[in-house]
Structure formats: structure tokens, C-alpha cells
Amino acid sequence: MISSPAVQATVDHGALAHNVRLLVQASAPAQVIAVLKANAYGHGAVPVARTVLAAGAAQLGVATLAEAFELRAGGIDAPIIAWLHAYDPDEAVEVFAEAVELGVELGVSTSAQLRAVAEAALRADRPAVVAVKVDTGLNRGGFARADWDKAFADLANAEAAGAVQVRAVFSHLANADRPEYHTNAEQARGLREAVALAREAGLDPKLVHLANSPAVLTRPKALVDGLPVFNATRPGVAVYGLSPISGRDFGLIPAMTLTARVGLVKRIEAGDGVSYGHDFVAHASTTLALLPIGYADGLSRALAGKFEVVIRGKRYPGVGRVCMDQVMVDLGPGVPAVGEGDIATLFGPGKDGEQTVDDWAKAAGTINYEIVTQIRGRVKLAHINA
Structure with missing residues (x-):
């Protein structure tokens, strides 16, 4: 198991x-x-x-x-x-x-x-x-x-x-x-x-x-x-915990945090394209991390190039197209402090620097209701403090 x-x-x-x-x-x-x-x-x-x-x-x-x-x-x-x-x-x-x-x-x-x-x-x-x-x-x-x-x-x-x-x-x-x-x-x-x-x-x-x-x-x-x-x-x-009125804080606490484990880390060179269509092309050598989550799991294609994740306390941008079951993150040109198995936080309450559901909704041109109800597929639900 x-x-x-x-x-x-x-x-x-x-x-x-x-x-x-x-x-x-x-x-x-x-x-x-x-x-x-x-x-x-x-x-x-x-x-x-x-x-x-x-x-x-x-x-x-x-x-x-x-x-x-x-x-x-x-x-x-x-x-x-x-x-x-x-x-x-x-x-x-x-x-x-x-x-x-x-x-x-x-x-x-x-x-x-x-x-x-x-x-x-x-x-x-x-x-x-x-x-x-x-x-x-x-x-x-x-x-x-x-x-x-x-x-x-x-x-x-x-x-x-x-x-x-x-x-x-x-x-x-x-x-x-x-x-x-x-x-x-x-x-x-x-x-x-x-x-x-x-x-x-x-x-x-x-x-x-x-x-x-x-x-x-x-x-x-x-x-x-x-x-x-x-x-x-x-x-x-x-x-x-999601505000029903965009921009209004009513003291609610978002209840869901979405995370994914890093599947691999790889180096690419200047001029290399990433994922389908090569919508992202590296301007300089950099390191990528693969996350095993895609639009079949609720990460909308509309978020391509518009979301960031937190890994080991640092934010990294998503790059390239959102695929059915995976997406790439740019770790930058230096030696990455990220390895396979590390946990990337895609969204949460925002208290640790991660994006929120509202951030995703704004980037995707939708509402927070849609973001959380679209989390599906291979995403495992876990419950804490129950």
C-alpha cells in the first residue's frame, strides 16, 4: 500500500x-x-x-x-x-x-x-x-x-x-x-x-x-x-474558508492545502524548450522540477505560466504548458536545494508564503469556488485536526 x-x-x-x-x-x-x-x-x-x-x-x-x-x-x-x-x-x-x-x-x-x-x-x-x-x-x-x-x-x-x-x-x-x-x-x-x-x-x-x-x-x-x-x-x-466576495477579508481560514512531491530534477540549457509546444524556452541554463499533477487533477491549463509553488520555503514559478498529469517548475540557474521526493505546496492559507486559492482564481480568470471543486483525479484527500 x-x-x-x-x-x-x-x-x-x-x-x-x-x-x-x-x-x-x-x-x-x-x-x-x-x-x-x-x-x-x-x-x-x-x-x-x-x-x-x-x-x-x-x-x-x-x-x-x-x-x-x-x-x-x-x-x-x-x-x-x-x-x-x-x-x-x-x-x-x-x-x-x-x-x-x-x-x-x-x-x-x-x-x-x-x-x-x-x-x-x-x-x-x-x-x-x-x-x-x-x-x-x-x-x-x-x-x-x-x-x-x-x-x-x-x-x-x-x-x-x-x-x-x-x-x-x-x-x-x-x-x-x-x-x-x-x-x-x-x-x-x-x-x-x-x-x-x-x-x-x-x-x-x-x-x-x-x-x-x-x-x-x-x-x-x-x-x-x-x-x-x-x-x-x-x-x-x-x-x-474562502471569501465569497473577492478582496474582502472576513476572518475566514482556508481549509485546503494542495501539495505534490517532486518527481524528478533535471538540468536544461539555454535555448531548450519545455513541454508541449515549447511555450517556455530557457534563456539560460537552469534546473527544472517535475510535479505529478495536471489538468486531470484540477490544475487548470489556464494557469500555465501563472502559478508558483513553495518548496523548502522558497517560491518557484511553473513553466510550460500544464499537461494532463504533470507540470514543470523552474528552480533557477544555481545548484538547486530541491530533490526528488521534496514536497511542493501549490496553494494553501498563504501563511508560509504559498499562493492561495484566490491567487489561482485570479490568475485563471475564475472564482475560488471553481478551484477547490475541481481538485480531483489522483489527488488524495487527507484530514487533519478532525
Whole structure:
């Protein structure tokens, strides 16, 4: 068994716990639903679930039921909501029935989903716990405003028949990373309207949630005014220590550090090209180090020539194209203090001079969310301070 991985993403659970405690404090008196979709943003859903619950999260949120089932299989018995469903009609009933039996709260966004959930509840012989998603302006998932009256009437009938228990009404912000933007207040008003309609229909949702990471950390007045009506928040990326607003420091600690072991060290001469296409040509003799990580592992080709690594306390630039499973680093013209097996840090919290996820996102022209969720392939996840 290989005990020393070539490429490793180390997840610091001390950082996760710190971030959750900060989000719990910022959300109070609302409870926190920690979002663990996409394998906890690449950090490992089951171990992360244990830590965030111990740190004060009241519930977990995922996109798909497959993600919810993975958490249940991993021994997580806390409340879980899953809200993104795409099944054919026959499959939907079967999958929803499994969710009902496992006590997973089902986000419902369409009338067809509601019918399938009601049938699934009959098959499972117990009510389905439901969260109603309403579209308040993102124009993505959720019941359209024109359908709210009928949706709540249908839900009330299903609840009266013992098929569902409506636990929550929720929506999602379009511009939470711009706290001053007018649509935040408009969407908050829209969700209040939806909750009022639900109650007029005879429903009594216990939870109402709208705020994601940027909304929790910036606390737009529209959302503060909603408390305790909005009595839950739904942070995602901030759980993992990444700022949801570029350039803003909220006191979060990045939880993931990406490292790779040096595979070989070799000398090249002036005029030698490196890797496919010889995009990099040495101007003078220099020494290169090979790292066994590439775009199949989440190191984007867009980062070619734009990233640096830290080896033995010193920064070195990546050179040449990012290949599928390897990349080269320029160690410079002198005698290198780097050898095979040394550990190169590609990104981390930044405390030891290494680049951060935000540095990579800026260089690649993307967002920090994408960087961590793209770490995959042969990268081994390791957990510390759990």
C-alpha cells in the first residue's frame, strides 16, 4: 500500500470549525444550514459533515439526493436538505421514496416533483418532509411567482392527506456578493410574500432561508429586517474558508492545502524548450522540477505560466504548458536545494508564503469556488485536526 501520496489535498478541520463558529455567530439568531454539495466543495463530505455539526451547524444542505444518501451511508443522522432533482417520472418516485425512508428533506420546485414526492410518501408509508423552493428573481430553480398560489394550495392538500409535511420555504439570491444591489431587498420581500401565501393556504413552515455566504457575512438590511421570519441561513463557500466576495477579508481560514512531491530534477540549457509546444524556452541554463499533477487533477491549463509553488520555503514559478498529469517548475540557474521526493505546496492559507486559492482564481480568470471543486483525479484527500 502506498502511504506517501504523490499529490495530496490536506483539509484542516480546525479551520473548518473556526469558519462555522464565525458563521453561526454572524447568522444568530438564525440557525446555520451548512452546504456540503459537490463533496463538500471538494473537501470530503462525510468527514466535513461531522466537523461542521460539532462546530454548531444545525443542518446540512446538498444539491442532489445521491449526495444526501452518501452522508446517510457515512453515518450522518443530522437533518439534510437536498434540492436539485432531475429524474424521469418512474425513477423519481423510487428515489424520493428512498429519501423519505432515510429522513431526507426534499426541496420541491415543480408540480411534477410534488406529485412524485406525494406518491413516494405513500410508498414509504410516512409523510415526506418538504422544503418549498420559490423563485424570487434568480430565475433558475423554484416555483415561478405566477405558480405560487396553486403550488401552496396543492401542498396544503398533500399535507392534509398526510403525504407531506412542509417544513421550510426558501429561495436563493442572485446578487448577494453585491450587498448594496437592489435585487437583494426585492428578493427578500418576495420571499416574505411567498411565506405569507403559504400561511394563508394553511401551511406552517418552521424554517425560512435565503442568505448564502455573502449575505451572511455582509448582513444586508433587507435580510436583518427579516429575522426571525428568516430563521436559517445557508452558507457554502465560507464554510471552507474562502471569501465569497473577492478582496474582502472576513476572518475566514482556508481549509485546503494542495501539495505534490517532486518527481524528478533535471538540468536544461539555454535555448531548450519545455513541454508541449515549447511555450517556455530557457534563456539560460537552469534546473527544472517535475510535479505529478495536471489538468486531470484540477490544475487548470489556464494557469500555465501563472502559478508558483513553495518548496523548502522558497517560491518557484511553473513553466510550460500544464499537461494532463504533470507540470514543470523552474528552480533557477544555481545548484538547486530541491530533490526528488521534496514536497511542493501549490496553494494553501498563504501563511508560509504559498499562493492561495484566490491567487489561482485570479490568475485563471475564475472564482475560488471553481478551484477547490475541481481538485480531483489522483489527488488524495487527507484530514487533519478532525
